[in-house]
Amino acid sequence: MPPVLVDREPWLLFVVVALTAVCGGVAVRAEGFRDRGEGSVRAEAFRRAVGRIGWPVAPVLVGAAVYAAVQALLVDLHSTGGSGMVVTVAGLAPSGLLASLVLLTGLLLTALPPLAGTFTGGRHRWTLPTVAVASAELLIGLDPFQTPHSRPLADYLVGGVLGLLLALGAWAALLRPGGAGATRLVPWSLLLPGVVATLGDVLGLDLWVPAPPGTGTLLAVAALVTGVVALVGAGAVVARWPGAAADVAVLALVGVGAYGIAQGAFGRTLVVVGTFGSPRGPMPTVPAGFGHNAAVLGGIQGALLLALGLWLLPRTVLPDARRLWGHAADPALTERVRELTETRAEAVSSAAAELRRIERDLHDGAQGRLVAIGMNLRAAEDMIASSPHEATALVAEARAASAVALEELRCLVQGICPPMLADRGLGEAIRALALDLPLPCGTEIDLPGQRLAVPLESACYFAVAEVVTNAVRHADARSLRIRAALADGMLRIEVTDDGVGGADPAAGSGLAGVERRLAAFDGILAVSSPPGGPTIVVMEVPCP
């Protein structure tokens, strides 16, 4: 049988690089937001974006793993002993299968939002570094298809440096469990084996396949550095436009799949053949029969990728395209409309309830007293000539009733719109509120001179009042601190007390009401209140 030269197929490698980058970028961004806390509006929006991109990426990664498994199985069937060759596909060498699976699992755990929190926080913090180190070790060190003495020195050097980097990253993550930098290192350390596996192969520098003749240590290291830089760039792009990156990845899958089928149909394959034995040996050739089988294999792989791509197409690219051409609603807008409908309904019903309360208070209070005053005065009018003493008593009674009515009205007004808020604005009203408390309350107010929008001021004031009342009534605090500042269009108010802690917005306290009230202004409420205190309540309201 005449030997058939099998050509390399770099496209797929780029797809794998892109997918790795998608996972990595998303993971890094998700880590970053997690570090900055749960409370930010941007973090919330980003978590939603991660949710959208997370699930298309997952099947792609699973598909890639299956693809590698099929590959390994078929190659194993065809590569009878003594041929002196090993067949690899798309950077997923059969020898690297285990490592690839470990790597993909690690990436999945990092990138998928439902899992990410579980495995990067708390006592599972060690999981990711372990996965990273294990996969790197498997990629670099364990190679059952290779005889150890055949490996050039460059592989060991690069492998050694890489292993050291990974170990350092893992070590840093383990040593500083609270550190933001350490948690960010974790996904990056996961990416490194991917870099070696993919870019190394593109440049002919596979760690498990001997380098072509004339390749030196310098070139291998240069390839590694180039790979890292390229991935950082790709990660940044992906993190900025995760939706677009997912679309591109899906389109690439469809393209590569179709290309693979076409290649298979023309008797060519996506299979990459490398030699083992002497690194300076001749270019690899395979028997024609094997080439035929490899072409079939290439076709199968193409079909697999195409199917995966077509399955993902209506879930990623098509909705985006429809949105682009104005045929479908933007999901972000749909979500926003849903949110606004909800908060508007709450705002309207709470306003109506408030009006009912005011009406009831007026009816039972001031109104009733005014009627009584009128009656008293009418009676006094009749009696003034006949029995002036009794008339005087009635008039005095009327005056006392009017004083009580005034007091009731004053309380009502304080509850609707505190005069200090109406007169001087939010900052002064918060200061006055702090002064009126029966315990020391420091204030740090950094608000602009001009007044904020009246409804916003009112909502924020009553939110602060509710939080402060909670602290005084339930927290058994000795002192309080209120900070309010407006920066970058965000009004941020923080109330801290040194009480017993354990405040929970979900436990039916007034905090849930505060949250709803702020939601009408796109504001959010975050509570940190460990048992034993201190309790920190942060409110953030966009304030254009």
Place this chain on the structure above:
Amino acid sequence: MPVGPVRLVVAEDLYLLREGLVRLLKARGFEIAAATDSAPDLLAALLEHRPELAIVDIRLPPTNTDDGLRAALAAREQIPGLPILLLSQYVEPVYAQELLADQAGGVGYLLKDRVFSDDQFVDAIRAVAAGGTVMDPQVVTKLLVRRSRSEPLLRLSERERQVLELMAEGRSNSAIANRLFVSEKAVSKHSTSIFTKLELAPSDDDNRRVLAVLAYLMAAPKPS
């Protein structure tokens, strides 16, 4: 206290209330130099008539916030010591604080309700016109709530607390004695004891005594 007609400027934006005030004050023998309904008019009237006392509603046009207070304070800058009696529908210790800031005396801050009790109201007018200080009992109550957990106040006896409250409202020893049905001597004994416990410098001058007590109550409380 001066006897005879005291010249007043009245600033109140509600017509009925303004007319009512003017009628009540005239009936009580005061002379009304001007009755205005906005902050700019008030300032002009104060500078023009230089009355012996201004009765000012805190909330006045044009912005209907605290324009009355601002105009009164502006006038007081130009006419130092100009006696001002603020009237308001609500009490806000911050406003009292601003009014007292210059420590010159001759200021009062009362709820509008106090007008009902015209003796008390007229006494307040005369006291402020004479350079005294008069605070609404509600202001004092609010200040005491604010300081309720501070150590020195907890050391006061119940009777001393009552005396402190009445002192902060701006009452003289004899008025306090009448109110509490005790002798003036007893009041002065309590007052000395209060000043010792609060670590304030004693003062025989009624007005300086009020200012010292109010300044003490308005200072930010420290944790006990």
